[in-house]
Amino acid sequence: MRLLLTFLILLTLIPTQAFAHAWLKLKIATTEYAPYTSTSMEHSGYINHIITQAFLETGVVVEFTAMSWEEALEATRKGEYDAVSYGNFIRSREREFWHSDPISVENLVFYVNKKTGPKNWQALSDLKQYKMGITKDYLYTDEIEAYVKSAPTIVTAPTDNANFDALINGDIDLFPIDQLTGWYILQKDFNEIDRASIQTIEPRISSVTTHLLVPKGNADERLILELFNKGLKQLKLQGEMERFKTLLREGFYQYPEKPVNYDRR
Structure with a gap:
């Protein structure tokens, strides 16, 4: 716990640019819920694109595995995955999962x-x-x-x-x-x-509101939550969230062959 607290304090002080290379890889359970999440879409869908980029802001890479909604929740509860992408805010779910800061409405x-x-x-x-x-x-x-x-x-x-x-x-x-x-x-x-x-x-x-779901009971639960929230906040400050919405409206995730500039720089 002391190591986690120390890291979280340092995380608030170190500029995002310092995370030049990935230092952590997370496994995230996802579902087929197009156009928000889908293995058949560019970047695995609109929400998964945001999740990927938010974690990259803190030097974390993610790997998505698609399954049914119930399987995703159960496997993540058991510790087989680090988070679930994604869920609406449901009060009853708070017994088992942390809700990240809102991703979308x-x-x-x-x-x-x-x-x-x-x-x-x-x-x-x-x-x-x-x-x-x-x-x-x-x-x-x-x-x-x-x-x-x-x-x-x-x-x-x-x-x-x-x-x-x-x-x-x-x-x-x-x-x-x-x-x-x-x-x-x-x-x-x-x-x-x-x-x-x-x-x-x-x-x-x-x-x-929609959220990344992080299971409670995981030793790294608060670290994962803080890393994602920090990266998401950075995307919002950079105006990136509007770019993701534009890509969604223009059909980029459904039709990735469409010539859209999605360079994140």
Whole structure:
């Protein structure tokens, strides 16, 4: 513990440029959640690009291994990985994981079947008459988690794509998902006729912050957390976060052959 405290004090004093070469390598469990995280995308996706660059700011290199969400959490709890990329802020998760400083803010919305779904909503209790699809093993917000436990009309599917199939076919009436992820899946895997049969409704469910998840109980847990937070802060000070957003909006992560200058200097 004394060594860790001494290092953290030195970390605040040493300029970032001093970390010219990698001195530490971390293993991070990740999932397929395009365009934020995906092994088929440039830099393993938008969020993983940010995580990689934040750690590089402190001389740390990372290696991502893709698996299901539940496998990622379980393997990281057991100490097989140093962190999980990535998760929304969930209070109940704090028993087992540290949340890093926020990486991004995402909007959680309801997609609905235009014919059978609600036109709007004000409280989750307004939706009890509708069949809501959720994705297996995925944590939404604390409020939705509580609603799912008590509502009689919840239908669980193995993937987001399966939920969109059910929504388009009328097997469910509404489905909560991150707005950008929903848009990406619909554009990538569904045709124009399918997309025309569903829509988002107001108001959005919430805006959630996203975080690197570092397991508690690891001897280096606070070191890893501090290194990442320091690197993330540096990226923000340099204005790099806006560049990542521009790359995301321009489709760079989906279409890496597109001529975009992503030199980090």
